[in-house]
Amino acid sequence: MKEKEVLVKVEGLSKKFCKDLKTSLWYGVKDLVSGIRGNSLERTLRPKEFWAIQDINFELRRGECLGLIGHNGAGKSTLLKILNGLINPDAGSVTIKGRVGALIELGAGFNPILSGRENIYNNGAVLGFTRKEIDEKLNAIIEFAELEEFIDMPVQHYSSGMNVRLGFAVAAQMEPDVLIVDEVLAVGDLGFILKCFKAIDTILPKTAVIFVSHNMPMISRICNQVILLSKGKAEFQGENVSKGIDLYYNSFLTNEDSDVVFTDNSLELVNASLENVKKENGIYKINWGDTIDLKFTIKNFSLKKMPFISFAIYDKEQRGIAEVFPENQILKDIEPNSEIDFHFVFRNLNLSKGIYNITFSASEAYSKNSYYKIHKAITIQVEHDKQIWTSFLIDSELKQVI
Amino acid sequence: MKTRIYKKENRLSILQLFKDSLKDIYNSRFLARQLAERDIKAQYRQSYLGILWAFIQPLATAFVWIFLTSSGTINLSDTGIPYPLYAFSGTLIWSIIIASINSPMQSTNAARGILTKINFPKEALIVSGIYKLLFNSSIKVILLVLFVFIYGVGFHWSLLALPLVIFGAILFGTTLGLFITPIGLLYKDVSKLISFGMQFLMYVTPVVYAIPKDGLMNTIMNWNPITPIVLTARDMVVGSSPDYLFYFLMVLVVCIPFLLIGLALYRISIPIIVERLSA
Numbered sequence: 001m002k003e004k005e006v007l008v009k010v011e012g013l014s015k016k017f018c019k020d021l022k023t024s025l026w027y028g029v030k031d032l033v034s035g036i037r038g039n040s041l042e043r044t045l046r047p048k049e050f051w052a053i054q055d056i057n058f059e060l061r062r063g064e065c066l067g068l069i070g071h072n073g074a075g076k077s078t079l080l081k082i083l084n085g086l087i088n089p090d091a092g093s094v095t096i097k098g099r100v101g102a103l104i105e106l107g108a109g110f111n112p113i114l115s116g117r118e119n120i121y122n123n124g125a126v127l128g129f130t131r132k133e134i135d136e137k138l139n140a141i142i143e144f145a146e147l148e149e150f151i152d153m154p155v156q157h158y159s160s161g162m163n164v165r166l167g168f169a170v171a172a173q174m175e176p177d178v179l180i181v182d183e184v185l186a187v188g189d190l191g192f193i194l195k196c197f198k199a200i201d202t203i204l205p206k207t208a209v210i211f212v213s214h215n216m217p218m219i220s221r222i223c224n225q226v227i228l229l230s231k232g233k234a235e236f237q238g239e240n241v242s243k244g245i246d247l248y249y250n251s252f253l254t255n256e257d258s259d260v261v262f263t264d265n266s267l268e269l270v271n272a273s274l275e276n277v278k279k280e281n282g283i284y285k286i287n288w289g290d291t292i293d294l295k296f297t298i299k300n301f302s303l304k305k306m307p308f309i310s311f312a313i314y315d316k317e318q319r320g321i322a323e324v325f326p327e328n329q330i331l332k333d334i335e336p337n338s339e340i341d342f343h344f345v346f347r348n349l350n351l352s353k354g355i356y357n358i359t360f361s362a363s364e365a366y367s368k369n370s371y372y373k374i375h376k377a378i379t380i381q382v383e384h385d386k387q388i389w390t391s392f393l394i395d396s397e398l399k400q401v402i
Numbered sequence: 403m404k405t406r407i408y409k410k411e412n413r414l415s416i417l418q419l420f421k422d423s424l425k426d427i428y429n430s431r432f433l434a435r436q437l438a439e440r441d442i443k444a445q446y447r448q449s450y451l452g453i454l455w456a457f458i459q460p461l462a463t464a465f466v467w468i469f470l471t472s473s474g475t476i477n478l479s480d481t482g483i484p485y486p487l488y489a490f491s492g493t494l495i496w497s498i499i500i501a502s503i504n505s506p507m508q509s510t511n512a513a514r515g516i517l518t519k520i521n522f523p524k525e526a527l528i529v530s531g532i533y534k535l536l537f538n539s540s541i542k543v544i545l546l547v548l549f550v551f552i553y554g555v556g557f558h559w560s561l562l563a564l565p566l567v568i569f570g571a572i573l574f575g576t577t578l579g580l581f582i583t584p585i586g587l588l589y590k591d592v593s594k595l596i597s598f599g600m601q602f603l604m605y606v607t608p609v610v611y612a613i614p615k616d617g618l619m620n621t622i623m624n625w626n627p628i629t630p631i632v633l634t635a636r637d638m639v640v641g642s643s644p645d646y647l648f649y650f651l652m653v654l655v656v657c658i659p660f661l662l663i664g665l666a667l668y669r670i671s672i673p674i675i676v677e678r679l680s681a
Contacts, residue, residue: 017677028588028678035670040411085408085521087677093409100406105519109437111444118443125436126522177403 005097007178007208008060008083012092015053015078015232016045023048043090052078054232055092058225062177065209067223067241069216069248074229076212080104080182083210098177101127106167112156116147116166119155123170137173144195145169165192172199179203182212197221216245216317216389245389246354249316258376267307269360270339271297272377283355288384288393289348296342296360296377306331307362307371309342314357314375321356321391325366352393353384419666423525427665430526437526438533441512456538457545460497464490467610478611483640484553492609494546495571495635498539499628500600502575505531506583506668507593517676524672525665528576535572543568550639558641567635570654574631577657580664584671588678607632627653 018024027046034041045051053075060066068076081087083094084102109126110119120141124134134141142151145165155163181200200209200222213219219226219241226244228236230251236244258272274284275293286292296309308331311324326344334340360377363370386393414422427434446452467489470476481488509531510517510524517524543564550556586592604610606622609632613623623629630646630653637644644650 024678025588028674029585031674031677032584032588032671035674036667038411043410081518081676082408085406086518086673088408088673089410091410093407095405095407097405098403100521102520105516108516108520109440111440113444113447114440118440121436122440125433126516126520128433128522131432131436 004062004064006059006061007097008058008210009095010056010058010083010092011095013053013056013079013082013089013094014043014051014091015075015082015087016043016049016090017052017078018046018049020048051232053082053089056227056234058227058237060178060208060210062208063205064225065204065211065223067219067226067244068210068212068229069214069219069226069244070229070235071251075232076229077182078232079229080180080210080212084180096178099175100178100180101171101174101176102180102182103168103171104180104182106164106171107155108167110155110163110167113154115153116145116151116155116158117142119166120170123167124173127171127174129173133173141166141169141173144172144199161189161192168192168196168199172196175203176207179207179209181209183214216248220245220389240387242386242388242390246387249354249389252316258374260372260374262370262373264371266300266302266371267362268299268301269296269372269374269377270299271295272360274378274380275343282379284378284380286349286380286382288353288382289350289395291345291347292349292380294342294344294346294358294378296344297339298342298362299339300334300336302336303371304333304336305364306334306340308365308368309344310361310363310366311344312359312361313351314359315391316355319391321351331365348395349382350392350395351382352388352391353382353386354389354391355379355381356391416663416666419669420662423662423665423669426523427525427529430523430529433522433526434529434533437513437530438537441530441534442537453541456541460490460493460542461545463493463497463610467493479614481612482642483555483636487549487553487555487640488612488636489610490549491546491636491639492632494542495568495632496604496607496609498535498542498568499571499575499631500597501538502532502535502572503579503582503596503600504593505535506576506579507586509534510583510587510672514679517672518679524668528580528665528668532572532576535575536569539568539572540565546639555640558638560638560641560644564635564638567631567638567650570650571631571635573661574627574653574657577661577664580661580668583668584675587675603628 018027027049056079058066068079070076078087080102082089083096084100084104107119107123109122111122114122117138120138121131121134124137129137142148145162145168147162147166150158150162155166158166204222209222211219211223223241225239226236226241227234228244228248236247238244273279273295274286275295277284277286277292298307306329308329309326311326312320313322313324315321324346356379357376358378358380359373359375361370361374362372384393449455464486468486471478471485478485506528509527513527516522547561550561582592582596586596603626606619607626607628608623613629614620630650633646634644634650637646
């Protein structure tokens, strides 16, 4: 198969910023002067400056999607601004072929007093449409935004969701060769987000997309390569999107102590541990597929009956990914002011490589009348050679080829 | 397919910059019109007096001077035409010049939000500014024509040339404004300095009084490049012989190359300014 053409080529791209406003403005004046002279001198860091982007290289072909991930302030938006031609790099070069579309801000050029219909023209003009093109697409835009009823109302009375919908509906009419997307999809309700995805999916095969988001499921859904930026440098770059996302998650690792989120003071967890497993820095290391033995000791203050114990497992993004309701719990009578030991077993954990927290809950019965709940009672780290970001790695094999 | 290259150096010749700039002005004509239309509509949709506000500033200045002369507080040399008409035509053309000097900076500043997020031909901002100036000026001119008939000066064919002179005034102001814009966007001091300086400049321009017969003021006023614009405009209104027409045309001819240089400067400086605005 013929390789598709390279639409975006970035070589040794660097950009510096200044930390101080007054100094920054003064450098601006100096840059104006050197800009007029042709900017041929080598750029070095002046006092109070730092590299916001340093030595970024990549190539993107038609049909490919590059995900840019990283902490706040890692340089993602700066990189997008350079790619979009809004600011000039301080070193290196960007070569972009074809029509560039940017979904960086939706509804640019809107005036709040004017009606939705008028603002379609304003926004469309800013995005580079001609009047004729907008005339032709007007109905499609209104329909996509689902705003038929309110299109002649001033947009200042729109809800923020309606605003975004209108903005996206206009932007979705672009037929770019290179599409730059920044976070804009983070707003709007689920229905809208799904619609946006559908729109992006349709243009994806004909477009080179650069996508910035903190939403890893979105990144993994549409990107075929990622760059993990950290302090302006590419910390990870490649086509193993899962690994990039996992590294991103790992960069947020913190060893927080367990915290009680609910208690009616009838009991207290005094000890939680994993049998026969090494503990390092408060984290138990296990292998994928292991069966683990968990030991808990509670101090009972006022309960007359054995509590029902259940667990929830949370991943690195603090999303609940599994619940555990152990069988064979007999809720017999117990003595107040005594300590009780529990021993549970979780079999063949198919959790993927990564860190997970286990929440411990005690209640009167299954899903009934909670007494006590503690997050991060136990933290485990699952080891496996496959680095993926989804929570489960299913135990699977090929049985037969027919 | 169109290829764009972004890098630090710009090895573009000044001629290439002129060409790119003019090409973008042509290509973005719809955007420019749309932006102007948007601002004009928005400006008047939320006000009852609407268009009247455009007159109030020049009218107020004119009335102050009309009052000062009619009450005898100050004594001005004879202007040859009814003084209210003299004062009003002066303040009016003066307000147009001021507005056009401020226009490039204001338009660019108002577009900060989209400048830092979307790549579009920035020249459209300048052109939309000019559209807005033309719109506001034409309203003012209607009022001026009314004055002409009220004060019994009557119709002269030269009145038809007034729009051309006003266009010249806008050209002059925009050229000046373009040179101030890059630095003015970085430092707020510049726009303050401009409005401050223009107050003084008004008194060395025959806006509300005629050029004295001799003395230092006569020299300054005769050299002041705004003088021929104000005087020629007034001559067109009242139909007197345009003594400063040649100087006026010369100012315009000088303006044209400077306008191109201003546009090139604007083009180079926008990325640098966007960087400082958004950083």
